[in-house]
Amino acid sequence: MKKYDSTKIKNISVAGHAGSGKTSLTEALLFKSGTTDRLGKVADGNTVSDYTAEEIKRKSSIYTSLASLEKDEFKINLLDTPGLFDYESGMVEGISASGCVMITVSGKSGVKVGTHKAYDYAVEHGKPRMFVVTKLDDDNANFNNVLTELKAEFGPTVCPVVVPVIADRQIVSYVNLIEMKAYKYDENGNAVETEMPTSEVSDKMGYRIDGLIEAVSEAVAETDEELFEKFFSGEAFTQKELIDGIHKGMNEGIITPVTCVSSTTLAGIDMLLKEISLLLPAPSDN
Numbered sequence: 001m002k003k004y005d006s007t008k009i010k011n012i013s014v015a016g017h018a019g020s021g022k023t024s025l026t027e028a029l030l031f032k033s034g035t036t037d038r039l040g041k042v043a044d045g046n047t048v049s050d051y052t053a054e055e056i057k058r059k060s061s062i063y064t065s066l067a068s069l070e071k072d073e074f075k076i077n078l079l080d081t082p083g084l085f086d087y088e089s090g091m092v093e094g095i096s097a098s099g100c101v102m103i104t105v106s107g108k109s110g111v112k113v114g115t116h117k118a119y120d121y122a123v124e125h126g127k128p129r130m131f132v133v134t135k136l137d138d139d140n141a142n143f144n145n146v147l148t149e150l151k152a153e154f155g156p157t158v159c160p161v162v163v164p165v166i167a168d169r170q171i172v173s174y175v176n177l178i179e180m181k182a183y184k185y186d187e188n189g190n191a192v193e194t195e196m197p198t199s200e201v202s203d204k205m206g207y208r209i210d211g212l213i214e215a216v217s218e219a220v221a222e223t224d225e226e227l228f229e230k231f232f233s234g235e236a237f238t239q240k241e242l243i244d245g246i247h248k249g250m251n252e253g254i255i256t257p258v259t260c261v262s263s264t265t266l267a268g269i270d271m272l273l274k275e276i277s278l279l280l281p282a283p284s285d286n
């Protein structure tokens with residue numbers, strides 16, 4: 001592995017309720033970035049993170065484990081923390097050692113005690129945070145409900161940056177609200193650009209895509225006086241302004257981005273890797 005200076009290293013802890021998909025997400029990120037050549041499963045006891053005999057037996061993380069990947073010019077260190085309450089000290093250690101916290105929330109079961117714990121520890125330790133809604137491939141996943149819950153529980157800093165487009169109860173594509181582009185995923189989790197949803201489709205989802213794009217700009221406008229003026233003059237932000245604004249807003253704790261994935265089908269994992277590289281802080285930011 002190359003040597004990296006501190007501006008090019010990102011230390012991220014993966015925290016959240018037990019069973020919300022932290023270990024599977026870590027595994028998916030390692031695989032999609034080309035760091036590993038197979039996608040391990042918690043149930044099969046062959047993930048990078050849960051490697052001790054006891055963890056394999058319990059099918060659950062007990063210890064915090066470190067995995068690294070390379071993306072763009074960055075070295076990304078992922079600290080997969082245990083979510084079980086008995087091992088809570090592991091989560092606290094992981095969060096305090098990292099530069100930011102990726103909080104997993106199950107797309108099926110939503111916000112739980114462990115979600116609040118992870119968020120509160122992150123705030124307490126002054127760490128920027130983001131939410132990753134997992135398990136979107138599951139028939140019982142409901143992104144809209146989880147997003148509504150996140151906004152209700154964690155307030156107006158919550159800002160979606162990737163959302164699924166749902167028609168006839170199926171996910172047809174994912175919209176990246178920063179790029180303003182829609183992607184479909186093939187069976188290998190590779191993205192193919194597709195058309196943005198029509199307003200008819202958007203109307204039925206419980207969230208309107210144009211409203212969400214506007215909300216991202218509004219959140220970014222709050223991060224800087226010049227951007228605030230630009231927003232109110234009705235001018236659209238460039239992609240760079242959106243990215244830099246979210247990055248700054250995260251560092252100041254006034255933006256908590258939300259993205260969504262399936263660690264099983266790998267849908268959304270490439271976008272999350274991009275967000276890690278573009279939005280999340282490096283140690284030099286602090």
Ligand SMILES: Nc1nc2c(ncn2[C@@H]2O[C@H](COP(=O)(O)OP(=O)(O)O)[C@@H](O)[C@H]2O)c(=O)[nH]1
Nearest residue numbers: 018019020021022023024042135138262263264
């Ligand atoms: N269908 C589906 N199941 C998932 C996904 N991510 C995790 N799971 C399952 O959810 C359970 C808990 O996942 P795990 O990664 O161990 O969660 P952790 O306790 O937060 O580390 C396991 O049975 C996983 O196979 C996903 O994206 N889709």
Ligand SMILES: [Mg+2]
Nearest residue numbers: 022023060061
């Ligand atoms: Mg785990």
